[in-house]
Amino acid sequence: PPVDRGKPYIKRVIGLPGERLSIHDGAVYINGQRLEEPYLHGVSTSWAGTLGQQEITIPDGQVYVLGDNRANSSDSRAFGPIAIDQIIGRAWIAYWPGDDIGILSTPSYPR
Template sequence: MRRQHDATAEGAAAAQQASGRRSALWDIAETLLLALILFIAIRGVVLNYRVDGSSMEPTLHNGEMLIVNRRAYMHVRLAPLVGWIPGVDVDEDAVWYPFGPPKRGDIVVFQPPGNSAEPYVKRIIALPGEHVAIRNGAVYINGQRLIEPYLSEPTLWRGMTLDHEYVVEPGHVFVMGDNRNNSSDSRVFGAVPLASIVGKAWVTYWPPDEVQVLSTPAYAFQ
């Protein structure tokens, strides 16, 4: 009887150990699944971006790492939402930006025109419908001189001192680098479609001594 009791106890202990192992494996699987879901959700909102080159100096430096908000310019077309309501007349192209539309001074990561596999990072200088001119080393928006406190040198157009003008198409923005005369930007390839913007640069996180929140400057005109 004693041997039978011992065998029964050993069997129960083995079953309990097996159950414990299954429970531990299930806990690990749940943790990994939750981590995967969180990773996918976070990557849907933010991504990291490495600055390549000096076109945004002195604001951003080569090799710095950025966190980019992919949902900063999330928008909804209004026509399908409210166009069916009697008496409501909405333009087919009207959109609503819950977190605000792109603004002058925002630093954005975007897919440039052409065959470049790598996104660019530049600053929005002019908005849809605005008239951009470069005269005497300064940027003019709709005839008013834009004061840009982050610049350290006059602005040229494609490396030339000639005066040039540009009207930004609807649904586009005009971008330039802060290192104004060492930047391939809208002066070269034209305005950037809003659909090509990957996201708004939010913060630099590497190297540690360069950590900063990338705020949008308050501009003045003359």
């Protein structure tokens, strides 16, 4: 992220290359389908960013990332998609909120 390029950030990859992404009233839509985000239960998703109601197509070689603290996150809504080669690792443990402490499962996606 451009705020401090030397500092690692933890963000959630939301959109992949070629996908159409939009955000309406705090909900994320991928290719016109609302993204179910159970990990945001009880978290405010309101944000006064620049994406607004517009739709973007994520360029080849890039991904769209969002922070789970949506109301206060510096993420792709502010600086746009990031290059895939900027990703240096993946989260493997959750420690907040306390009820959710544990090892994260590796997601699988249909091709």
